[in-house]
Amino acid sequence: xxxxxxxxxxxxxxxxxxxxxxxxxxxxxxxxxxxxxxxxxxxxxxxxxxxxxxxxxxxxxxxxxxxxxxxxxxxxxxxxxxxxxxxxxxxxxxxxxxxxxxxxxxxxxxxxxxxxxxxxxxxxxxxxxxxxxxxxxxxxxxxxxxxxxxxxxxxxxxxxxxxxxxxxxxxxxxxxxxxxxxxxxxxxxxxxxxxxxxxxxxxxxxxxxxxxxxxxxxxxxxxxxxxxxxxxxxxxxxxxxxxxxxx
Amino acid sequence: xxxxxxxxxxxxxxxxxxxxxxxxxxxxxxxxxxxxxxxxxxxxxxxxxxxxxxxxxxxxxxxxxxxxxxxxxxxxxxxxxxxxxxxxxxxxxxxxxxxxxxxxxxxxxxxxxxxxxxxxxxxxxxxxxxxxxxxxxxxxxxxxxxxxxxxxxxxxxxxxxxxxxxxxxxxxxxxxxxxxxxxxxxxxxxxxxxxxxxxxxxxxxxxxxxxxxxxxxxxxxxxxxxxxxxxxxxxxxxxxxxxxxxx
Numbered sequence: 001x002x003x004x005x006x007x008x009x010x011x012x013x014x015x016x017x018x019x020x021x022x023x024x025x026x027x028x029x030x031x032x033x034x035x036x037x038x039x040x041x042x043x044x045x046x047x048x049x050x051x052x053x054x055x056x057x058x059x060x061x062x063x064x065x066x067x068x069x070x071x072x073x074x075x076x077x078x079x080x081x082x083x084x085x086x087x088x089x090x091x092x093x094x095x096x097x098x099x100x101x102x103x104x105x106x107x108x109x110x111x112x113x114x115x116x117x118x119x120x121x122x123x124x125x126x127x128x129x130x131x132x133x134x135x136x137x138x139x140x141x142x143x144x145x146x147x148x149x150x151x152x153x154x155x156x157x158x159x160x161x162x163x164x165x166x167x168x169x170x171x172x173x174x175x176x177x178x179x180x181x182x183x184x185x186x187x188x189x190x191x192x193x194x195x196x197x198x199x200x201x202x203x204x205x206x207x208x209x210x211x212x213x214x215x216x217x218x219x220x221x222x223x224x225x226x227x228x229x230x231x232x233x234x235x236x237x238x239x240x241x242x243x244x245x246x247x
Numbered sequence: 248x249x250x251x252x253x254x255x256x257x258x259x260x261x262x263x264x265x266x267x268x269x270x271x272x273x274x275x276x277x278x279x280x281x282x283x284x285x286x287x288x289x290x291x292x293x294x295x296x297x298x299x300x301x302x303x304x305x306x307x308x309x310x311x312x313x314x315x316x317x318x319x320x321x322x323x324x325x326x327x328x329x330x331x332x333x334x335x336x337x338x339x340x341x342x343x344x345x346x347x348x349x350x351x352x353x354x355x356x357x358x359x360x361x362x363x364x365x366x367x368x369x370x371x372x373x374x375x376x377x378x379x380x381x382x383x384x385x386x387x388x389x390x391x392x393x394x395x396x397x398x399x400x401x402x403x404x405x406x407x408x409x410x411x412x413x414x415x416x417x418x419x420x421x422x423x424x425x426x427x428x429x430x431x432x433x434x435x436x437x438x439x440x441x442x443x444x445x446x447x448x449x450x451x452x453x454x455x456x457x458x459x460x461x462x463x464x465x466x467x468x469x470x471x472x473x474x475x476x477x478x479x480x481x482x483x484x485x486x487x488x489x490x491x492x493x494x
C-alpha cells in the first residue's frame with residue numbers, strides 16, 4: 001500500500017465542484033475515474049479543499065491509497081494521458097501512509113480576481129468576476145478594508161449561512177492586492193477558510209472600496225459576528241485555490 | 248450615412264477566424280449579424296486584420312457604414328447586449344466617412360504566448376501554446392534571436408507558402424519578451440505582418456532558443472528569403488491581436 005499525493009490545476013467552469021454531486025461531473029470523480037483507468041482500483045481521493053462549482057485551482061492537493069506499482073512521479077503523466085484537458089495533474093509523489101491532504105494542510109492561498117473594465121472581458125471571462133461599477137473602486141480603500149481582516153479572528157460573519165462548523169476562528173496571514181490593466185487580483189493566505197469566506201470577504205472589501213460600506217466599520221462587523229452586516233458573497237468563477245502548504 | 252469604428256476583444260477558440268468561412272461561424276459574421284439586429288442593416292464590417300481560426304484579439308479594430316441614428320458611443324452597449332460573451336465590443340465612435348480599418352492602420356501589436364511548464368496548463372489552455380521542451384528554452388538566446396528581426400526587412404521567408412502578396416517588405420519596430428511563472432509572452436510591434444509571419448518568427452526564435460537553429464544564421468535566413476530555412480509555424484491559439492494604431 002502506498003499513499004500518493006498529487007497537485008492539480010483545473011478549470012472549474014464545467015464541473016459541479018471538487019466533490020461529487022448529483023447530475024454533474026465533479027473534479028474528484030473525474031480524477032478517481034482516471035486513477036481507475038490506470039490502476040484498476042477505485043480509490044477515495046482526498047482533496048485539501050472542497051472547491052465549489054465554477055471555482056478553479058492552480059494548486060489543489062489530494063492524496064489516495066493504492067497498491068499500484070506505477071512509480072510515484074509517473075502518476076502525473078499517466079493521469080494526464082486519460083484526463084480531459086481542463087484537469088491537469090502537475091506533480092505526483094509518494095508520501096507517508098498517514099498523510100492526509102485536508103487534515104495536514106497548514107495553510108492555503110486563494111486568489112479572487114475582479115475585472116473592472118467598462119464591459120466584461122471576452123478572453124478571461126471564465127476566470128474573473130466582472131463588476132460594472134469597477135471604475136469606482138478605490139484601490140487605497142480596498143487595501144485599507146483588507147487590512148482589518150489580517151490576524152486571528154472569529155470569522156462567523158463571513159461564513160455562508162447554514163454552515164455548521166463549530167470553531168469559526170481562523171488566522172489570515174496576509175492579503176495581497178495586485179493590479180494589472182483592468183484586473184484586480186487579491187491573494188488571501190490563511191491557516192484555513194470557512195465556507196464561502198474568501199468570496200464574502202472579497203464582496204465586503206470591494207463594497208468598502210466603492211463606499212457602500214465604511215472600512216472603519218469592518219472590525220465591528222467581525223466582532224458582532226452577524227452575516228447580515230457583511231458584504232455580499234461574490235460569485236465562484238473569480239475564485240482560485242492557488243496553493244496548499246504542508247509541513 | 249455615418250462611419251462607425253469599433254474596438255473588439257474576442258476569444259477565437261470557437262470561430263473559423265475573422266473572415267466568414269464555410270460551415271463555421273466567423274467573428275466578422277457574428278458582429279455583422281449583431282449590427283443587423285440593432286440597426287436592421289446588413290453591413291460590410293471591415294476589420295484591420297484577418298485573424299485565423301483560433302487566434303484571439305484584445306484590440307481588433309473594424310468599421311462599418313450605417314444610416315442608423317444610434318449615438319456612436321452607444322453601439323458598444325447595444326452590440327454587447329446581443330453578442331455572445333466570447334465577442335465584446337470595447338469601444339465605439341464615429342469617424343470620418345473615408346476611414347478604412349485596414350488601409351489606414353499604421354501599425355499593429357501582436358502577442359504570442361508560450362507555456363513552458365512540464366504539462367499543459369488547464370486554466371489558460373486556449374490562450375497559450377504549450378511546448379514540451381519548455382525547460383530547454385534559453386531566454387537570452389530567445390532575445391538575441393528576436394533582435395535580428397527588428398528593422399525593415401523583406402520577410403518573404405516568414406510568410407505562409409502560397410501567399411501571393413507582392414511587397415513582402417515590412418518593418419518591425421520592437422519585439423518585447425515578458426516572463427511570468429511558466430509563461431513567455433512575446434509582443435511584436437510592426438507596420439504590418441505577412442500571412443502567418445508572427446507565428447513563423449515565433450517558431451524560428453523559439454527553435455533558436457533551444458539550439459535547433461543558430462541565431463547567428465537568422466540574418467542569412469532573412470536574406471535568402473527561403474521559407475524552408477526558417478522555423479515551423481506555431482499554432483494559432485497562442486496568437487493575439489493586441490492593438491491597432493492609426494494616425
